[in-house]
Amino acid sequence: MKAEVAILMSTYNGLKYLKDQINSILAQDYKEWDLYIRDDVSSDDTISILRDYEKKYTNIHIVENNNTNLGAKKSFLELTRVVNAKYYMFSDQDDFWLPQKVSATLKLMKSAERKGSNDIPVLVHTNYRIVDSKLNELRTPPASFKDYTDLSSLAINNSITGCTMMINDTLKQMIGNVNAEEVGMHDWWFGLIASCFGIVEYLPQVTILYRQHEGNVVGANTGLADSGSGSKVGRILRGIKKNMRYYRKELRHGSMTAQQVHYFQEYYAKLLTVDKEKELGVLYKGITGGPVAGLTLIRSLKPQSRNKEVKWVMYIVLITK
Template sequence: MKSEVAIVMSTYNGSRYLREQIDSILAQDFKDWDLYIRDDMSSDNTSMILRDYEEKYDNIHVVENNNINLGAKRSFLKLVQFVDAKYYMFSDQDDFWLPNKVSLTLEAMKAAEEESSNMRIPVLVHTNYRIVDSKLAELRTPPASFKSYTDLSSLSINNCITGCTMMINQALKNLVGDVVDADSVGMHDWWFGLIANCFGTVSYLPQVTILYRQHEGNVVGANTGMADSGSGSKMKKILRGIRKNLRYYRKEFKRDSITARQIYYFREHYSEILTDDKKRELDVLYKGLIGGPRAGIALIKELKPQSRNKEVKWVMYYALITK
């Protein structure tokens, strides 16, 4: 009998923190889960650690990798298609889950499904996190309101969904399907967020459920806007934060950027089931990103995209109207 929750994990040379992470999942106060792990051709002893856990625990399963390195994004997309459950969670190899992470997220998921009055609509729930160093010492915690926006324009430009805090339901998994052009997908969490917005709902739980470890081996690190922009005076930190975000947006507001390509591919991939309103919104977004200042101004006026905080939002607007 399958468990209510499937937890999927993709590993790659993760032996340093892997046991600590898996042990934190084993310590969850909710027990009706199975953990499926696909190793992406590690060259360290990650595979040995995984086999050790698989032999000891009936609810931990190592998934065949067919001797192929896919990268984190493709590996997670493959995993979610491989497993079957009512709900799906996504685990990095190097974080630490607080004991009530699964139970709190599942409670929020069921509340969101009940509120929608339709168990068959796609739902994505994500939570807050605490950023820690390699030894799990706290660095900072994003404020509860930091990741609260759920509108399509904001999600399309600024992914606020951190995959390792995320749960999706079966209805959303069914819509993922075969992502043929994975190169045009930013990351699996970003793609799932767009699906949830266009066809269902995104729900944010401001409670911290995970210690999000930051170290030199992170594939994708935490992004907290203007925060953590180096040493020096407050003004120097602000100026560095502005320059950092301006460089990012100038890079992404182009036709060949991953942000623009993902919007275009999503519009094409789901064209048969998107509503006219969602198609129009995606068209405004795409034109606003790849076009000149007029298109950028139109995007701002029509959709009012938000960002991680007010300062970053105004940097984003400036980048849109000065292309």
């Protein structure tokens, strides 16, 4: 009998923290879940650890990998393709889930589904606490942090962290056979689907300890201030330079941001409303065009960032290309 919630985990050489993560999932106060793990052809003892858990627990399953290394993005997309459930969560191999993570996220998911019409794609994501390799706190985003998940803001600034995320099956069915090469990251793509066609909900409660270490595929966003040492002014100046470099790279033709917007517009062309089609057109021209197109994007869509100073760096780049 399949559980209501499928937790999807992709592993790769996860020996160091893997047991902590799986044990934190086993300690959840909500028990109606199955954990599906696809190992991305690890060269350490990760697969041995997974086999031990699979033998011991009937709700932990190793997914066939065909001896193929896909990388994190493709591996998670493959898991969504082969696993079926009512709801899906996504687990990294090196974090630590707090006991109410599944139950709190699921409660908000069901509330969001009741607000929407039948069969609407819904994505729920939560707050997190950034910790070091030993789970010591480094930073926690404020509970009051504004969550900008309108389509244009999300297309430029992904504010959805995959390891905090739950999607419903309606959203999962909309993923289809997406070309992973055209997608920035799985959580980013899922967020665009929910923003364009359904509901994105944010839970300010911390549900996960998001471990930062030398092996992270994608680290936590530290906002404007650089996370290094030195005075606050110095860190802010470094942060401005860092964000300026990022937007100079991404707000142009040929970037992953531009590529993903264009692909999204093509992939879901038959489902887009006239307004969404127009919005994506303005967005793509603003990203790939010159200052006039950038200014039109700002005036028409007013894309936001979680950090208002970062937003102004983004605007400066858009009008000075």
